[in-house]
Amino acid sequence: MTARGPAILEAALQATCTQFLEFDGWRALRTDPVSRREWGKGFGEPGMADYLYIRYAPWPSEHHITNAPQGEEWRPTTPCQALVIWIEWKRLRGKRSTKAARHQKEWHARERARGALTLIAGEDFPAIFEGFKEWYMKSGLNRKWAPGKQNALEIPA
Numbered sequence: 001m002t003a004r005g006p007a008i009l010e011a012a013l014q015a016t017c018t019q020f021l022e023f024d025g026w027r028a029l030r031t032d033p034v035s036r037r038e039w040g041k042g043f044g045e046p047g048m049a050d051y052l053y054i055r056y057a058p059w060p061s062e063h064h065i066t067n068a069p070q071g072e073e074w075r076p077t078t079p080c081q082a083l084v085i086w087i088e089w090k091r092l093r094g095k096r097s098t099k100a101a102r103h104q105k106e107w108h109a110r111e112r113a114r115g116a117l118t119l120i121a122g123e124d125f126p127a128i129f130e131g132f133k134e135w136y137m138k139s140g141l142n143r144k145w146a147p148g149k150q151n152a153l154e155i156p157a
Contacts, residue, residue: 085119
C-alpha cells in the first residue's frame, strides 16, 4: 500500500497499458536485452526501454519500392510511415538499481537527442493506468477517442 493507493505491479501496469495502446492501433514489441549472444538470443542495448510501440500510418511520403518478378518493372507500393514510442514501465515508486538507472537514463537521453519519443513511468506520467491514459489522451497520439469527449473503454484489470 502506498500513500496514493495500493501498489501496482509493474507487469500489471505494463499489460493494461499495452492492451490500451493495442486497442488504439499500436503494435507492441517487448525488448529483451541481449543476454546470450552465442545463442543469438535477445534484442536490445543496456538501458533500452521495456517496450517499443509502433503504429503504421499511411500518410503521403516517399513510395517504397518492391522487387518485381523477373522481367517486370519495379513499382511503388503503398506509402507508409510509422509512429514510434519507447516506454520503460515502472511500478509506482518502483526501485531500480543504481547501475540500471544510470544505463536507462543514458539510453533515454541518447534516443531523445535523436528525436525519439521515450517515456519512463513515474517520471513522464504517473505510474498508474489512469496517469498513463491522461498523458496519452493529451498527447495527440490517440485515434479512437476525440479529445474532450467521454468514451466508454473497458479494459480488464
